[in-house]
Amino acid sequence: MDTEERARRQAEAHRAATVLTGREVAAVALTFVDISGITRVKAVPIARLVHAATWGVGMSPVFDAFLSDDSIVAGRFAGGPVGDLRLFPDLTRLTVLAAQPGWAWAPVDRLAQDGSAHPLDQRSLARRQVARLADAGYTARMAFEIEWAAGVDRPDNDDFVPAVRGPAYGFTRVVEASDYLRDLANALAAQGIEAEQIHPEYAEGQFEVSVVAEDPVAAADTFVLTRETIRAVSQRHGLRASFSPKTVAGGVGNGGHVHLSLWADGRNAFADGEARYGMTEVASQFSAGILQHLPALLAVGTASAASYLRLIPQHWAGAFQAWGLENRETAVRFVTGSVGDQYRAANLEVKSFDESANPYLVVAGLIAAGLDGIGVGRDLPEPIEVDPAGLSDEERSARGIQSLPTSLTDVASAFEADDALTEAFGEQLATTIVEVRRAENARFANASDEDIAAAVRWKY
Structure with missing residues (x-):
């Protein structure tokens, strides 16, 4: 991800945070779906939304190896304690949640630390096929x-x-x-x-x-x-x-x-x-x-x-x-x-x-x-x-x-x-x-x- 893209994300997040604050939103749920079909989440308070959109939120790749009971498969490419990726909210889908007062939601792209798509990120895969x-x-x-x-x-x-x-x-x-x-x-x-x-x-x-x-x-x-x-x-x-x-x-x-x-x-x-x-x-x-x-x-x-x-x-x-x-x-x-x-x-x-x-x-x-x-x-x-x-x-x-x-x-x-x-x-x-x-x-x-x-x- 280059400097220009980070600056664009930062400006977009500043605008979004202002709107959300005006609507009394306290936090944003950032979701992805694991391979077992369970929706997983990290949330950030509004004060951290700009940082999250610019630099991402840290997350272990281990969730790709979760089963539906939260047990973990020790696989070839996922399931171990080593590694990290970043959750980047897609603010074009940022939504104030009508049934959860004080909350908003955005799906994330899971990127590697260099800003490229993580090889296990399913949303990036879907975008590539489109x-x-x-x-x-x-x-x-x-x-x-x-x-x-x-x-x-x-x-x-x-x-x-x-x-x-x-x-x-x-x-x-x-x-x-x-x-x-x-x-x-x-x-x-x-x-x-x-x-x-x-x-x-x-x-x-x-x-x-x-x-x-x-x-x-x-x-x-x-x-x-x-x-x-x-x-x-x-x-x-x-x-x-x-x-x-x-x-x-x-x-x-x-x-x-x-x-x-x-x-x-x-x-x-x-x-x-x-x-x-x-x-x-x-x-x-x-x-x-x-x-x-x-x-x-x-x-x-x-x-x-x-x-x-x-x-x-x-x-x-x-x-x-x-x-x-x-x-x-x-x-x-x-x-x-x-x-x-x-x-x-x-x-x-x-x-x-x-x-x-x-x-x-x-x-x-x-x-x-x-x-x-x-x-x-x-x-x-x-x-x-x-x-x-x-x-x-x-x-x-x-x-x-x-x-x-x-x-x-x-x-x-x-x-x-x-x-x-x-x-x-x-x-x-x-x-x-x-x-x-x-x-x-x-x-x-x-x-x-x-x-x-x-x-x-x-x-x-």
Whole structure:
């Protein structure tokens, strides 16, 4: 980082600190997401914001080797006591937190002490993949769906007791939780988050927020901010929010579906072409790359042992490596949008992912996989128009439909063997992802489904 860049950051931070002081903000939470999908934080008082923005905040790289229970893997590139990096807040995303009076938030880039991107920094990786996409002549728009189960906060008991009793998608739940959902809607709006929908979902106590699509890195930032806003509003209402892939063993889990579209010259490549369903050829190739690399992508998109309690057939989780038009049982769903609105709304939905994922790794992985599909000219297979679970093994085999991996060990091996993704991520980050996934799998080697669900229920 050169002198001119430090001076720019310093001036920006001075302006921000003045505004925050006027709004009675006392401290800024600086967050990053570790490889296990846990949002970690350091906070600075307003008086130190200028220094933090100019010189960074010290942090050990050890957090890249944390498991979901805060135990640490002794890996090749992370997990030891030696080393340091700096957290630099991105003040373009600085947000006063509506549900945490006196606090603001900003995501960070984790840089080496010389100002270069740290090799294990996932946000920098996501930005590099966006730049690769731009070099190819495209931009992307992405959005994460956010599902959570709202439970009664019982300090003496970690069991899940749903906070509402109404039926799935029922207005009864909105009546029961109307003050809670109103305060959440207001908090999101006050923070500049544009929610498209807030509604009850299928599982007990479950709700969902859908937000508008943004630049991929911004979408990952918004995912983090939205999730923590939900958590804060829940706390103020005497509730506890679980974003775990399986809040209750045997129940319906929380997904973290990702919607994405590809754009060039102001036109949506998923709605402007002559390939199947109105895709352009490039959009088709991009989608084929994601589908092809999906087993390896699960190493970043389904990061918890509980993910594989959710990723099962006939739960709308996308347990098969297949795609289809508006097919909610295939891993990849093509969405056209309403007739007349396709130019804006057509997009690809990846259904297999959940909220144990690091969103920056998801962004980077999807773009890298899609670019590989374009680079090799990959063809999409035939779409699936039925529930794949309803086909016989022979029928699925004949149509090239494979079940997705069913454990962290399996997806770690798939990722390790995927040259396109490991090259895009770099040796240090790719290696650490594999080490963390295998260690998390070993942690639950003899655990029951109930034990797994209970262990991570409130970690996400």
